Amino acid sequence: MSVSVFRMNQEDDSFELGFEIPISREEFFTKFWQRAIEELKIARIQNGIELKKEQLDSTLLDLEKLRIWAQSNLKNNDLEYMVARIDLRINKLPLAFKTDNTILWIG
Numbered sequence: 001m002s003v004s005v006f007r008m009n010q011e012d013d014s015f016e017l018g019f020e021i022p023i024s025r026e027e028f029f030t031k032f033w034q035r036a037i038e039e040l041k042i043a044r045i046q047n048g049i050e051l052k053k054e055q056l057d058s059t060l061l062d063l064e065k066l067r068i069w070a071q072s073n074l075k076n077n078d079l080e081y082m083v084a085r086i087d088l089r090i091n092k093l094p095l096a097f098k099t100d101n102t103i104l105w106i107g
Contacts, residue, residue, distance in 0.1 A: 002024065003026055004022045005051070005106055021088065032078065033045075050103050067087075
């Protein structure tokens with residue numbers, strides 16, 4: 001399994017088909033992302049969290065903090081994998097909001 005960002009359909013709270021930003025394999029997320037999230041006290045980048053457009057700027061700052069954490073705590077393939085996924089989210093999240101009311105879900 002993996003952890004991804006999904007866009008919610010506002011009409012029925014289902015996930016929009018064809019839209020997904022992959023974050024990480026679940027095992028890697030649990031082992032490294034969760035540790036970093038807890039150490040850095042980051043609230044918006046957790047499994048099961050909704051993300052709204054007004055939270056985008058602070059979420060992007062949190063992703064930058066996660067990149068610094070990864071560079072300090074990970075090595076080799078783990079570091080490359082996490083930084084690549086962080087960069088993907090930094091680039092794709094701003095484009096994911098079709099309207100000001102768009103809600104993304106991490107899970």
